[in-house]
Amino acid sequence: MNELSPKKLTAKDFATDQEARWCPGCGDYAILKAVQKTLADIEATPENTVFISGIGCSSRFPYYMETYGFHTIHGRAPAFATGVKLANPDLDVWLVTGDGDGLSIGGNHMLHVLRRNVDIQILLFNNEIYGLTKGQYSPTSRPGTRSPSSPTGSIEQNLNPCAFALGSGARFIARIVDTDLKRMPNILIRAQQHKGASFIEIFQNCIVFNDKVFAEFTEKAAAKTRQLFVEDGQPMVFGPDSAFGIRQSTKGVALEVVNMEADGVSVDDLIVHNEKDHLLATMLVNQAGIDDFPFVLGVIYCDPMSSYDSNVSAQVAEAQEKSPNADMKELLFAGNTWSVS
Amino acid sequence: MATNLAHSKASDGDNDSQSPNIEQLESVVIRFAGDSGDGMQLTGTQFTHSTALMGTDLATFPDFPAEIRAPAGTTFGVSAYQINFGARRIMTHGDEPDVLVVMNPAALKTNLDALKPGGTLVVDTGAFSARNLTKAGYKETPLGTSELSMFNVIELDISKMTLEAVKEFGLSNKEALRSKNMWTLGLMLWMYGRQRQSVIDWLQGKFAKRPEIAASNIAALNAGHAFGETAEMSGDLGQKNVGKADVPPGVYRTITGAEALALGLVAGSKLAGLNIMLGSYPITPASTLLHQLAALKQHGVVTFQAEDEIAAICAAIGASFAGSLGITSSSGPGIALKTEAIGLAISTELPLVIVNSQRGGPSTGLPTKTEQSDLYQAVYGRNGDAPIPVISSSAPGECFFAAIEAVRIATKYMTPVILLTDGYLANAAEPWPIPDFDDLEPFPVSFVEANQEDFRAFRRDEKTLARNWPIPGTPGLEHRIGGIEKDYDTGNISYASDNHQRMTDMRQNKINGIAKDIPAQEVAQGESTGKLAVVGWGSTFGPIYRAVEGARADGLDVSHIHVRHIWPMPENMGELLAGFDKVLVPEMNTGQFATVLRDQFLVDVIRYNQVNGQPFKVSDLSARIHDLAK
Numbered sequence: 001m002n003e004l005s006p007k008k009l010t011a012k013d014f015a016t017d018q019e020a021r022w023c024p025g026c027g028d029y030a031i032l033k034a035v036q037k038t039l040a041d042i043e044a045t046p047e048n049t050v051f052i053s054g055i056g057c058s059s060r061f062p063y064y065m066e067t068y069g070f071h072t073i074h075g076r077a078p079a080f081a082t083g084v085k086l087a088n089p090d091l092d093v094w095l096v097t098g099d100g101d102g103l104s105i106g107g108n109h110m111l112h113v114l115r116r117n118v119d120i121q122i123l124l125f126n127n128e129i130y131g132l133t134k135g136q137y138s139p140t141s142r143p144g145t146r147s148p149s150s151p152t153g154s155i156e157q158n159l160n161p162c163a164f165a166l167g168s169g170a171r172f173i174a175r176i177v178d179t180d181l182k183r184m185p186n187i188l189i190r191a192q193q194h195k196g197a198s199f200i201e202i203f204q205n206c207i208v209f210n211d212k213v214f215a216e217f218t219e220k221a222a223a224k225t226r227q228l229f230v231e232d233g234q235p236m237v238f239g240p241d242s243a244f245g246i247r248q249s250t251k252g253v254a255l256e257v258v259n260m261e262a263d264g265v266s267v268d269d270l271i272v273h274n275e276k277d278h279l280l281a282t283m284l285v286n287q288a289g290i291d292d293f294p295f296v297l298g299v300i301y302c303d304p305m306s307s308y309d310s311n312v313s314a315q316v317a318e319a320q321e322k323s324p325n326a327d328m329k330e331l332l333f334a335g336n337t338w339s340v341s
Numbered sequence: 342m343a344t345n346l347a348h349s350k351a352s353d354g355d356n357d358s359q360s361p362n363i364e365q366l367e368s369v370v371i372r373f374a375g376d377s378g379d380g381m382q383l384t385g386t387q388f389t390h391s392t393a394l395m396g397t398d399l400a401t402f403p404d405f406p407a408e409i410r411a412p413a414g415t416t417f418g419v420s421a422y423q424i425n426f427g428a429r430r431i432m433t434h435g436d437e438p439d440v441l442v443v444m445n446p447a448a449l450k451t452n453l454d455a456l457k458p459g460g461t462l463v464v465d466t467g468a469f470s471a472r473n474l475t476k477a478g479y480k481e482t483p484l485g486t487s488e489l490s491m492f493n494v495i496e497l498d499i500s501k502m503t504l505e506a507v508k509e510f511g512l513s514n515k516e517a518l519r520s521k522n523m524w525t526l527g528l529m530l531w532m533y534g535r536q537r538q539s540v541i542d543w544l545q546g547k548f549a550k551r552p553e554i555a556a557s558n559i560a561a562l563n564a565g566h567a568f569g570e571t572a573e574m575s576g577d578l579g580q581k582n583v584g585k586a587d588v589p590p591g592v593y594r595t596i597t598g599a600e601a602l603a604l605g606l607v608a609g610s611k612l613a614g615l616n617i618m619l620g621s622y623p624i625t626p627a628s629t630l631l632h633q634l635a636a637l638k639q640h641g642v643v644t645f646q647a648e649d650e651i652a653a654i655c656a657a658i659g660a661s662f663a664g665s666l667g668i669t670s671s672s673g674p675g676i677a678l679k680t681e682a683i684g685l686a687i688s689t690e691l692p693l694v695i696v697n698s699q700r701g702g703p704s705t706g707l708p709t710k711t712e713q714s715d716l717y718q719a720v721y722g723r724n725g726d727a728p729i730p731v732i733s734s735s736a737p738g739e740c741f742f743a744a745i746e747a748v749r750i751a752t753k754y755m756t757p758v759i760l761l762t763d764g765y766l767a768n769a770a771e772p773w774p775i776p777d778f779d780d781l782e783p784f785p786v787s788f789v790e791a792n793q794e795d796f797r798a799f800r801r802d803e804k805t806l807a808r809n810w811p812i813p814g815t816p817g818l819e820h821r822i823g824g825i826e827k828d829y830d831t832g833n834i835s836y837a838s839d840n841h842q843r844m845t846d847m848r849q850n851k852i853n854g855i856a857k858d859i860p861a862q863e864v865a866q867g868e869s870t871g872k873l874a875v876v877g878w879g880s881t882f883g884p885i886y887r888a889v890e891g892a893r894a895d896g897l898d899v900s901h902i903h904v905r906h907i908w909p910m911p912e913n914m915g916e917l918l919a920g921f922d923k924v925l926v927p928e929m930n931t932g933q934f935a936t937v938l939r940d941q942f943l944v945d946v947i948r949y950n951q952v953n954g955q956p957f958k959v960s961d962l963s964a965r966i967h968d969l970a971k
Contacts, residue, residue, distance in 0.1 A: 016821075018833065018834075045816075046816075046819050047791075047813070047814060047815055047816040047817070047818070047819060048813070048814055050663075050813050051821075052659070062821050062823075063821050063823075063834065065821075066819055067819050068813040068819055068820065068821075069820070069821035069822070069823075070659070070662055070689075070821070070822055070823065071821065071822070071823025071824065071825065072655065072658075072685060072823065072824070073655070073681055073682060073685050073824060076651060076652065076655040076682065078652075079620075079647065079651065079652035079653075079655035079656045079659065080655050080656065080658060080659035080662070081659060082645065082647075082652075082656045082659065083618060083620060083645070083655065083656030083657060083658065083659025083660040083661075083662075083663070083667065084659040084660065084662060084663040084813070086618050086643050086645055086656065086659075086660055086665075087616070087618050087643075087659070087660035087661075087662075087663035087664055087665035087667075088663045088664065088665075088812075088813065088814055090814065091663065091813050091814060108648055108649060108652075109648065109651075109652055109655075111648070112647075112648040112652070312643060312645075315638055316638045316641060316642075316643060318638075319638035319639040320638070320639050320641065322639065323639035326639040326640055328607070328608055328611055328640075328778040329778055331604060331607065331637070331640065332604060332608075332775050332776070332778060333592070333594070333775060335594055336390060336393075336394060336539060336594060336595070337592050337593060337594045337775065338393070338394050338396065338592070338593050338594075339590075339591070339592045339593070340396060340585075340588055340589070340590050340591060340592075340593060341590050
């Protein structure tokens with residue numbers, strides 16, 4: 001640390017002099033603001049912070065962060081991030097990607113960075129559309145989505161990012177809405193503190209090519225009735241006056257929505273969120289938004305285990321400890337040698 | 342363990358060169374051939390180690406199928422290992438074997454054409470069952486027929502003698518027969534007076550957890566050796582002596598190209614003062630480098646087996662961004678996948694070493710066979726104007742120095758570098774005089790120091806045009822890089838047309854400028870002007886050298902030039918080529934380096950090409966050279 005600069009950094013100190021080139025009204029602006037504020041709040045050091053991105057609208061993000069940054073190639077950001085962490089595990093690495101970059105061209109890398117549990121934060125901006133290439137449907141676009149490349153409607157099944165992440169072995173999964181500046185910083189902090197890969201799906205509105213695609217649960221009126229914000233150790237209640245709750249279905253292995261008063265159910269009968277419960281997380285991400293089930297936000301799953309980069313460092317350290325005198329000469333002369341005089 | 346040849350005892354092997362009953366030979370070529378499951382590669386490797394320890398010079402050629410265990414007894418499952426060893430300098434693995442050892446009919450069928458007329462053929466008759474003959478495509482046994490009449494055929498029931506030798510260990514028939522390669526090895530070690538101890542040590546180490554397997558293999562080895570001693574054979578199966586080669590003094594070891602590459606990359610990283618981060622994805626014949634480096638963690642080497650070729654190079658670039666020496670290794674198809682990322686490393690000006698162990702192409706091609714057909718891919722194969730230095734290696738041990746040179750250029754010029762080897766180099770072994778690490782010139786890297794006033798990520802060295810290297814974790818140097826065109830001065834995104842012209846010119850000039858920083862092109866053999874220059878690159882060094890040597894002995898005016906730096910080439914290259922009436926370029930491709938030479942120097946080169954998956958034969962090259970130089 002530089003002793004001459006005890007001044008606490010503010011959100012502004014994490015902003016670069018580059019003018020952001022997103023469309024006016026783009027959800028990315030709100031996310032950028034939340035991230036800059038969070039870094040200031042947690043007193044992050046700019047020199048130890050790295051933002052890595054692929055290609056797409058969201059991937060311009062590093063240019064606007066006064067930290068180290070690498071705008072790489074389409075879909076491959078997880079691999080670059082892995083290399084950065086292997087070279088210097090002390091760096092705090094953030095990965096910014098989108099539904100096309102992270103789940104289409106880069107789906108394979110996303111799977112493996114989660115499976116290996118590399119200690120990074122992954123912010124996946126999901127707007128269910130290709131923005132930078134002018135509006136084609138993406139792997140998260142719902143069937144029927146009309147776009148320049150699907151004029152009569154997409155006929156593909158859409159991918160559920162959190163279900164994908166859980167299936168890939170992710171140990172931290174959270175969801176939040178782009179403009180939710182009240183609750184986003186805390187989720188970012190939780191992700192940053194989590195050792196291992198943290199996967200955050202951010203519902204991000206593309207005002208030009210897919211405006212209001214999440215309106216059914218993000219519009220002010222809908223937010224109250226259609227959002228369930230889960231918190232570890234808290235019963236799952238939602239809706240106006242917390243009138244609704246989630247309990248285990250009596251009809252099978254599933255969760256169900258109850259109207260507590262009408263159904264004669266008390267808070268004690270509801271499911272208490274347990275971040276370490278993988279089966280619960282699976283049900284939450286798969287049922288979210290279907291029929292009367294609310295859209296689930298917050299930290300859905302968090303069950304840490306040792307990270308890939310720390311395990312790699314440990315193996316190297318162990319080998320060095322076992323052979324403290326390993327030098328080039330010893331290596332060159334290893335095995336059978338003979339001398340000619 | 343070090344053996345001093347001046348004091349080594351002849352307790353085992355080391356056939357007495359004074360004995361009148363022992364035939365003295367200048368050099369011998371032996372080819373071991375059998376089923377993939379017969380352990381021919383192990384037999385060859387162990388014979389090689391034992392031979393090297395005796396002080397003979399040697400070169401080897403492992404020649405194996407792509408299938409791990411092709412159906413037993415089939416011709417496409419035949420695996421072979423050829424070794425040329427001698428009391429003189431050995432430059433190639435030998436055109437034609439003097440001795441061919443075949444463990445089954447399929448091995449005979451596929452390798453007989455190679456055997457020198459009058460050569461010795463050792464046959465395991467125990468494997469010549471009707472079933473195996475049919476599988477190999479023989480209607481009746483070739484043994485005893487006119488097909489083999491021009492060879493000295495030694496028929497031995499190696500299978501039966503192996504079973505007897507290991508009877509006491511109570512193994513199944515199948516397990517016991519696995520030792521027949523060791524029986525054969527024992528016989529050949531006796532025949533050429535090679536010692537057994539290094540093989541015994543190796544077997545005990547390899548089968549430490551299954552001592553009965555170690556013991557049965559050693560018993561088979563000893564039985565083969567004893568058979569030679571007691572059978573009182575003479576002539577073709579009598580003892581022979583191949584003396585020590587007159588090689589420069591020093592401490593030697595055997596080394597394959599893959600081993601030398603690993604050592605060279607580690608040495609290069611130490612000379613640069615960096616840690617290695619290798620990102621790699623398994624692919625034949627490049628995986629060996631991943632295996633080698635994965636075992637060197639005690640030297641601070643980090644290896645990352647990525648999910649695919651793309652992730653492998655991207656992780657390596659990420660590591661270079663963060664201050665490590667990023668390395669990636671693959672073969673042609675994998676390099677194709679890495680192409681976009683190579684462009685990013687060029688654009689962001691990060692050091693990176695890309696090793697291509699070439700194999701036969703296109704597409705999946707011939708995974709286990711050697712070729713030099715990725716030269717266009719290396720020099721030209723990217724989108725945009727994307728120049729990159731390309732270096733090649735000419736022999737297994739030479740891979741060590743080529744790797745160091747690749748690291749030096751990558752770090753000094755802040756650029757990815759492609760290092761071309763091939764399947765032959767990766768697997769072939771030779772005795773190697775171990776260099777003194779202290780004699781190698783260090784080229785320490787310096788990162789940009791913290792809190793620089795007027796810091797710029799793309800500030801350039803005026804002479805080399807290389808940008809400086811600021812790494813994350815350093816206060817005050819926060820910056821962003823990426824694949825979008827950058828402003829020449831600030832490094833910020835720039836779409837300005839003049840700037841793109843300037844940046845494109847700079848990238849070109851930076852790489853072209855490396856020509857001033859590499860050794861002038863030397864002539865490997867012969868005069869620096871004359872009638873004919875034979876210009877090669879890569880693993881063809883041995884056969885070209887021998888062919889030119891032969892032609893010169895016949896009085897022909899021929900020189901051998903072997904190029905390490907493919908791109909850019911040394912500054913004197915054009916002038917050197919202009920000094921010859923004719924230029925012949927032998928390559929294991931359809932003429933790719935010839936194209937580059939024509940393009941760069943307007944030389945009317947003559948192509949000589951071969952893409953049959955095999956290294957050049959000296960005799961073929963000699964014929965062409967005689968045609969052109971007479």
